[in-house]
Amino acid sequence: MLSGNTLSNFSDGMPASGAPLIALRLLDVDRYLAEGGATRWCRISVRDVATALRGFFRFGATQGWSPQHLADSICAPRIYADEKLPAGPDWVDVKRLLAAARSKSSRDVRDRTILMLFAIYGLRATEVAQLRLEDLDWEHDLLHVRRVKRRGRQSYPLLPSMRDALSRYLKTVRHHSTYQQVFLGLKSPFLPLGRAGLYTMVSKRLMALDLRAATAHHGPHSLRHACAARLVAEGLSLKEIGDHLGHRSSSATRIYAKVDLAGLREVAAFDLGELS
Numbered sequence: 001m002l003s004g005n006t007l008s009n010f011s012d013g014m015p016a017s018g019a020p021l022i023a024l025r026l027l028d029v030d031r032y033l034a035e036g037g038a039t040r041w042c043r044i045s046v047r048d049v050a051t052a053l054r055g056f057f058r059f060g061a062t063q064g065w066s067p068q069h070l071a072d073s074i075c076a077p078r079i080y081a082d083e084k085l086p087a088g089p090d091w092v093d094v095k096r097l098l099a100a101a102r103s104k105s106s107r108d109v110r111d112r113t114i115l116m117l118f119a120i121y122g123l124r125a126t127e128v129a130q131l132r133l134e135d136l137d138w139e140h141d142l143l144h145v146r147r148v149k150r151r152g153r154q155s156y157p158l159l160p161s162m163r164d165a166l167s168r169y170l171k172t173v174r175h176h177s178t179y180q181q182v183f184l185g186l187k188s189p190f191l192p193l194g195r196a197g198l199y200t201m202v203s204k205r206l207m208a209l210d211l212r213a214a215t216a217h218h219g220p221h222s223l224r225h226a227c228a229a230r231l232v233a234e235g236l237s238l239k240e241i242g243d244h245l246g247h248r249s250s251s252a253t254r255i256y257a258k259v260d261l262a263g264l265r266e267v268a269a270f271d272l273g274e275l276s
Helices: 004-013 026-039 043-063 091-099 106-121 125-129 160-172 195-207 220-233 238-245 251-258 261-267
Strands: 142-146 153-157
Touching: 026 043, 091 106, 091 220, 106 125, 106 160, 106 195, 106 220, 125 195, 125 220, 195 220
Parallel strands: none
Antiparallel strands: 142 153
């Protein structure tokens, strides 16, 4: 059923605003959907509005204030599985993002370490927020991650650049605390960073760049997509990429097979592990 805002927008968009719904024509609905799709909605939103309109007019027909059979004539765009690539920054922009946080300030030291975890390991925001001091195995150079989807721990090699960044943050920035989470706020009471705080930090830093990909998202997940696209460019199999990202099934990884490999080859010389 249509929400109040959607119904109001639909009513305002009709050429004969104020006319009884019984006088509505299919052409009016088609024009409304076409205009919305061209100016403010993605294909999925057009489909959702069309579905809501069908439900609304189907009910209206039973009440006598909507034309019979109008609902069944409303067509929605067909949505294909994996029809759009994940929206993430180009690798060139990932390097720019990290370069912008190279200063010795406490905020940059902390944030750059977090950005590297997103970009190198493709971690989810929750996984970074849940990272604890005990998950850093310095003796064996391992990073243990509590996977959100797999409901278990996954171990990664602690690459030299990542080890250096974490060590620097822990020694020079992180306040001594009873909290065991790795990443804390920079001001008293030095609480652990949550998903919202991580999203805000990444979003602000990405939006400060003049991103090449104008449609790129600006949250931590966009760096996860950038990581996956980079692994595709390096020639890793979908199984290897899925394992790296902690996917439960191959279907979650299959979308990255559509990435334009030729376009990504231009940064093939960039070492994924050495972002320092």
